[in-house]
Amino acid sequence: MTAITSLSASSSTALSAPAVRDSFWIRIAAELAESIARGIYPPGQRLPSEHALAEQFGVNRHTIRRSLASLCSQGLLRATQGSGTYVEDFAVDLVLARRTRHHQNMAQAGLRGALRVLDARNVRATAAQARALRVPARSPLLCLHVLGEAEGQPLHVSERCFPLPRFAGLDDVVRETGSITAGFEARGVADYTRLESRITAQMPEAAVAAHLRQTATRPVLAVESINVDTAGVPIEFALAWFAGDRVTLTVAHDA
Incomplete structure (x- = not known):
């Protein structure tokens, strides 16, 4: 050795x-x-x-x-x-596909897991957020800070932004159910798909490292993604940071 x-x-x-x-x-x-x-x-x-x-x-x-x-x-x-x-040999293979769902990824891995809302607030869209969501600059957004867990282990922490007023109150549903999908359904979105995912490796900020229970000197996998409804309208812009030593990200090129 x-x-x-x-x-x-x-x-x-x-x-x-x-x-x-x-x-x-x-x-x-x-x-x-x-x-x-x-x-x-x-x-x-x-x-x-x-x-x-x-x-x-x-x-x-x-x-x-x-x-x-x-x-x-x-x-x-x-x-x-x-x-x-x-x-620790704990690791989860998460699939990034057209229909990416946290609870389905956990079920496929045989694990129990959910999303936990750390914070929710209304903000004005930055240039990047407005461009991704195709809304005017400074438009109102609901932004959630969310922790994704499996068997008590933090897998990812994310910032997820949704256009207002369309998704007002979505945070309450996610808090209750631990599911973004349930939040969408409560707001009339029966189905949605992933438009794109961009993956990079980067060093985490201190807050991200703390939520993932790792040192700030260990890289994370950063995923920027956009979800759209069945009409192709963007409904979510997310930045997620995954613990690289606990997660394998698989990109599925399904239809």
């Missing part, structure tokens, strides 16, 4: 102040997370013992324990009492 770069003795000597020493666990957690991302520790593999990791990084076991606990809270590791700490 490829060795993880350890903290050098000179660094340990130079960074001896308590405040800096307390940051060692953050640096170690980041190095372990990077090693997981690179496949040095693949899904399902057991990590070296706390004692071995403490010797490798030149720190005490309490520091290692703190690093591992942080990675467990982010969903990268799982601790099994009496057995050890393992790389």
